Structure formats: C-alpha cells, structure tokens
Amino acid sequence: MPLATPLDRLDEPSCPTTHGTVAPDRVALAEGVLGATLALRHAGVQRVNLRWRLVGADGAPVHAVLGGISATRHVAAARDGEPDGWWQDQVGPGRVFDIARVRVLSFDWIGRDGTLDAPLDTRDQADALAVLLDHLGIARLASIVGSSYGAMVGLAFAERHPALVERLVAISGADRADPYAAAWRSLQRRVLDLGRDGPEAVALARQFAMLSYRTPEEFAERFDAEPTWDGDRLRCAAQDYLDAAGSRFAAVFSPIAFRRLSESIDRHRIDPARIATPTTVIAIEQDRLVPLDDLRRLARGLGGPARLAVLSSRYGHDAFLKEPAAIARLLRVALDTPLHATRQDSAA
C-alpha cells in the first residue's frame, strides 16, 4: 500500500534552504527542503517547498523514482532504524536499484502536504523535478521510473525536459486519464464535498479509490465470507479491511491534497508523439484504473523507441506495489536492455 510507512513530517524550514545528512556506515543519504518559486500551469506563481531525498553512492547515476499520489520521497530506508519506504522491495543490495551502484532521487508531490489549495498539473510536478535537479547539480537522470501518478509525471517530464532524462519507465500510467476512471475519481471528490472534507469523508473517498486499485479476483479470494450485521447496518466481508485502510489514510492525508492531486490526474494530457526518450511502458492486464488498451495506445504513439510489457496480476493497479518480483524482472529488462527504434511488445 502507498501508506505502508508512516509519513514522516519535516518541520517547515525557512526558505530557501536545504539540509542533508550522510550515513557513514552504509550509504550516502541526503534529504532536504528546497524553497522554490514555480509558475504553475493553472494556479499562477507559487512559492512551494520541495521535499526531496537522495539515497546512494556519491557520484553514481541518479534514477528518479516516483510513485502514486500518496507516495512520498521516502522510497526506501537507507540506514538502520529507518522505516521501510513505499518501494523498499526495489531498492537495496542485490535489488533493481542497488544503492551501492546507483542513486535514487524522489520528492514529495507539490500539494502533497495539503497546504496548497490550487489546481495542480502533472507538468507542474515535472517542472518541480527539473528545478530540483538544477539545485542538486544533477545534469541528467539515468532514468525516471514512475508508477501510477509517477508515470504520468515521468511522461510530462520527458515531454518538457527531454535533455534531462535518458530513459523512462512508465508503470500503470498513461498519456491521459481514462474517462471511466476519471468519473470514478470525480465521484470520490464528491464524497469529500458531501462530508465537508471531514475525516470520515476522506476515509470513504479513499475506500472507493482502493476498489479501483484492486480487482474482483483478489476480493473473491480474500473476502468471500457472508456479510454480518453491525447493529442495523450490513457489513460486507471486505469492510474491516476497507475501514482500517480508510482510517489510516484519513489520519495522515489532507482532503485538500486528495482533491488537488486527484484533479491533477484527470487534467493530465500529454502528447506521446512529442516524447523521444526511450520508454518502457508496463501495463497490468487486470488494471481497472489504467486499462491495458490505454497503455497499448500510449506505447504505439510514443515518438521515440518504445516497448510495452504486460503483466498479469490479481492486484490490478496496485501490482507495482504488490508484485515486487515480477516488477523487478520487468524493471531490469527496462533499465538494462537497449531500446531500439523499433517497437516491441513483450508479455511477462
């Protein structure tokens, strides 16, 4: 789950500033907050705090790893005592991102902390990443590996800043939102409105979102028990699971962040033909949020070398979190194999 780790909270720094630390024993780790002025696409010039984290061997190639709307910069623990990150399975010794050989950069989405109540755009996030690279003195990313919202931001980045990235991996994110999924998200935002942004509304909106992240196949295996009565209300077998996840989310996620990042997904439109960066698109056959056909269309439309890999998973959209071994295999191919101008389809 995107919220597998508690969200660590940084104190607001005076802007602009950065602070960093290095772990002497295992691996270099730097974290910071960059106060930046960005011209947002739909919200004018805004002062934002970019919270970033860079983990790995000094001077090694940098991969930007970007997750879903609830992901943070905390991709993986890099030192003893740190909590696991949201993609811990892919980062560490012997893993896809071996931080003895590469560096992993990530940042908290603009708007992620709920302090910016303004329309956001995936292109804003892409520009924020470009500003961050400039600040950190990173001339070029070895790759952007983005999942879900991160894939959309990666595509927007490749469209807007082609010189700054060598390779793109887009997992379960397309050039634009699927209309049915957009309607689903639109109704989630209505839940926030109906519940006046209260924690119950955030929890319920998240529960609807979770249904779109998972599949009937998984629910049939896990939640086939008969419903029970809870006073005068019928409880379905999945309700405990949904309630726990909804409450956990509502405790740490702002309704403003939910609404603005959700809107940002639905506004997302990039032109695949304008992307020349070698790109691997990874699609999940059972994804109910980002249909396979949408990712086929994306892969076919990309302007540069492109490859489509299709994974079958009962976890649907959440496969990037729940199928670490299969995703790792696809990532290794995506990051290690040269992509030629001819397009290839492969199935996992």
Next chain:
Amino acid sequence: MPLATPLDRLDEPSCPTTHGTVAPDRVALAEGVLGATLALRHAGVQRVNLRWRLVGADGAPVHAVLGGISATRHVAAARDGEPDGWWQDQVGPGRVFDIARVRVLSFDWIGRDGTLDAPLDTRDQADALAVLLDHLGIARLASIVGSSYGAMVGLAFAERHPALVERLVAISGADRADPYAAAWRSLQRRVLDLGRDGPEAVALARQFAMLSYRTPEEFAERFDAEPTWDGDRLRCAAQDYLDAAGSRFAAVFSPIAFRRLSESIDRHRIDPARIATPTTVIAIEQDRLVPLDDLRRLARGLGGPARLAVLSSRYGHDAFLKEPAAIARLLRVALDTPLHATRQDSAA
C-alpha cells in the same frame, strides 16, 4: 435505465384489497394492491402491500418479469396513453412477450416504496410472489424472467417454490453476490450514512452504482472530452450525465429503499444444486457487477437442466435494458427451446 419511466404512485389502499381494470380495446390489464402478512427472514412478521400488475390475454400463460432494484411492476405500457415501462422493448405485438398470447405479471419489490425500514431478503421477495400467485389464482408460472435483482429473486423462487414455475431465465444475477461488487455496494450505503440520507447522498450513491452498471468501453466512447472547471471544482466529461441521472433517481427513490434493497443483494445466497427448474443463465461478458465467472459457476452448479448464454456488450450489467435486440434473441431461445438434462453453453 431502470428509471426511464416516471414511477407512478398508487394511493395507499385499505388492506387487504385489490382493484383491477380491463382495457377493452387492446389487451386485458389488471392492477392491484394486495395487503399481505409475510414472515420475513430477518424482520419478523410484517404487513406489506404488494403492488402488482398483470397484462395480457385472459387465461393465457403467465410469465413473471422481474427487473433491477429500481424497477417497478410497470414492465410495459398496455394501453394507449400509458407511459412506456422499463422493459417495453420486450413486451408487445411481435415481441418476446406478445400480450395477445401471453400474460406478463410483475410487482413492486417489498421495500421498494421506502416504508419498510427492515432487513430484506431475496427469499422474502420470492415468497411475496408466491402469495401473489395464490391470490390471483395462478397455479403455475410459465416462466420467471428476471434481470439483475430479479434474477436473484427468480433463483430464490425456484429454490423455494419449485412447483410454481416451469422455467427460469436469470439475466445478470447469480446465486450470491460477488465480494467485490458487495464492497462497492457497501460503500454506496456509506455514502447514504455520510450524507444522512439526504437527496445529495442518494444521488451520489446512485452515481457510484451507475459506474458499476456500465463499462469503461462505453465511457471511453461517450465521455472522452477534457474536464472543465465548475468554479473551483473539476468536472469530468461524464459528470453532466451522472448528475442528471443521480438527481432523477433521488427525486423518486427513498434512501431507505436503496439501503434495504442494496443490503438484500449482498445477503443473497441460494444453493444452485437445489434448483431443478430448467434454467437459462444469461451473462454479459463485460458485466463489472456480476462477473461472467460467477454465472458460469451458477450454470454449472444448477441441479436441473441448465444453459448458459454469453452476450458481449459495452453496456455491461445494463445490457438487459440497453441491448433489446440481442436480449430478445436470447430470450426466444430460452423460452421456446426445450432444455434437456444435459447442460449446454452458447455464445451470442
């Protein structure tokens, strides 16, 4: 849509009573309200008003036609000046149910008028139909043709009252609720709770239900436009459609009826092996609410002669309303062809 026609409202009669009329020019029509005492499975002994309607030639075989939770007894207009019914396409001269040759019986679900705030069961609905047959002097139904909730009730009826029905057609309804669909409905009921049963809550809950009735394929064709701003809120391309349908529904449908009938779907469990009635199961390949696999399992598990027909439709669960020609073809086969003890699969 289930609400294509305005819901006509009957004045409360004193119970028990019936009233009927016959249209002399075209076809016999009888309508009535039967005050009945029923022992409900989970709500004790209750006095209920069964609103029924019987259309067709006097003495002709009777088919019970049952629809979704929002359907009413008004299956089809039978006289000039009456509004169309929810299955008008299947009833009339030259149609599957030619009311010069057969009669069509239907009734409003127990709880449909919102006056009974108690747990309901598909077996209660089946028992209500049996009481109605007794009252009307109908010894045996030629068939029950049920869609969605109506299919579940038809299955419950065949299990409980096998002597009273010759043949069953179950369209998009299974022996039990799919766990994922049950979670989806459970969250819709939470929307009612969050919005304290107000009309906005009913409309929003209905909109989530509508997503489960339709498919991404249909939305991709109809709602591919970019989202727009409505003040400070992003509106997806499908929002006008969803809003209109939600408001229409909330104007005529009680939150109590919504909750109790929705619960009733999730409680529904029958044992297919106990059904000996010859049965045709009609499944829609793209149905997101009642997956094809569930209907395969149902058809395989039925105790009597059974046939499975699979229809491909971008309308998903709503195909029984939106694909009249294809459904009519399948219904003719289901009603006219003898079903042998060997089970058959067919695809449309």
